[in-house]
Amino acid sequence: MNNNWLRHTIRSFEPYHVPEIREHTVINANESPYNIFDFPAVKAEFLKQLDQTPSYHYPDPFAEQLRAALADYVSCRPEEVLVGSGGDEIISLIVNTFVNPGDTVLIHTPTFDIYGIDAEIAGAKVVAVPDLPGYVRNQEAFLKQEKKLQPKLTFLCNPNNPTGELLPLSYVEAVLQASPNPVVIDEAYLEFAQQDSIISKLGQYDNLIVVRTLSKAFGLAGLRIGYAVAQKDVIEALSLPKLVYNLNVLSQLVGRIAMAHRDDILAHNVPPTIATREYLRNQLNALPGVTAYRSAANFVLVHVPDGPAMVQALSRADICVRFYKAADLQNCLRITATTMDVAERVAAVFQQEVSHA
Incomplete structure (x- = not known):
């Protein structure tokens, strides 16, 4: 294609690329772990309507x-x-x-x-x-x-x-x-x-x-x-x-x-997410060289000494997190707070990786 056809403001843009995800535990996009159709009243009303x-x-x-x-x-x-x-x-x-x-x-x-x-x-x-x-x-x-x-x-x-x-x-x-x-x-x-x-x-x-x-x-x-x-x-x-x-x-x-059904949904989804976020932050901050920043969202930004190595360790444990290449986020991972069992697996990988460093 002739590049001159493009609007000049996007000529230098790279196409948006979503990397292939091979892991089964995906906590890289701040998605909720809770399915709205698991609420019986919600599912029944949806099917009726x-x-x-x-x-x-x-x-x-x-x-x-x-x-x-x-x-x-x-x-x-x-x-x-x-x-x-x-x-x-x-x-x-x-x-x-x-x-x-x-x-x-x-x-x-x-x-x-x-x-x-x-x-x-x-x-x-x-x-x-x-x-x-x-x-x-x-x-x-x-x-x-x-x-x-x-x-x-x-x-x-x-x-x-x-x-x-x-x-x-x-x-x-x-x-x-x-x-x-x-x-x-x-x-x-x-x-x-x-x-x-x-x-x-x-x-x-x-x-x-x-x-x-x-x-x-x-x-x-x-x-x-x-x-x-x-x-x-x-x-x-x-x-x-x-x-x-x-x-x-x-x-x-x-x-x-x-x-x-917002009251029931939020009461079910929000408190355990906050609890998981705080558990994750406290566990990771207890590790030498790791900084998990205070968060008011459903994720934690974490700085580690070697970002690529930590991402690979998590991938080997079948966990996908968000990793940044930008200079101001060097060696930072963003980890979505989902369920407590996932947070415990993440913390275990961090513990093992830090102990081997």
Whole structure:
């Protein structure tokens, strides 16, 4: 193919490559270990409603019933919610709604890659503020850049992926107050953080956009249900570049059922995940040369003396984790907190590898 056919902002991009996974214990993508259809009431309701769901009709373009259920969950109005195919689509919609070529997008690093990728595709200039040692965000430097650059878009992941760090709401508000433009707060992992959502401040900030998902705490990564929460006129703007039928009927159905049973699902899924996360962090921090950073998400970022060797040791034990090649994450592994038996296996591999080092 003639490379000149490509949009110039993606000519140097490498195709997204998902490495082949041979291991059977896969804890590299922050997926939940819990299947929503293992809840008898959920499964029964799904099968009942599935019989009444025709495949030949297009889905509701704005998923109105799911939109209302999600609004009830996060305590806002339905018109302040936009549903999409995962948080990734919501982030793409935000960038495509607001960013012109040459605009500045402010992030910190390390954080979720998609913010910078989508911004670069749109032709934006991405400014990244490095974290402090220990993967703590440099709040002072970030706020200084916010005030100086007045970026067209600002992204903050809270809790942050891949570090797990949680920012206080007071700081998030300080960033909102410093910017005249949209500030995106990605709360994909908030259910594990035991902190209130910035959505509670929605009425005070017309530049606030919150990204949420049902992929993590609700275990619906395969259904691809994400949503944005913002003031009504912002939601209407985000709807402009949206594909007409962006969320299929089955995802809308399961999302509604998940919201109807949300208390039971969260009570079942979240506490053991947090307990496993803390067990994993404490066990790994007890090992010499290993640092497992504090996390408010469903994963732990771990620094080891020899990352590739640890990844290979885990692979030999039939365990797949996320390993990073980026300079600011050198020798770091991100390990999803799933079940306690998996965490015990991971800790045993670390113990054995460290003892042989």
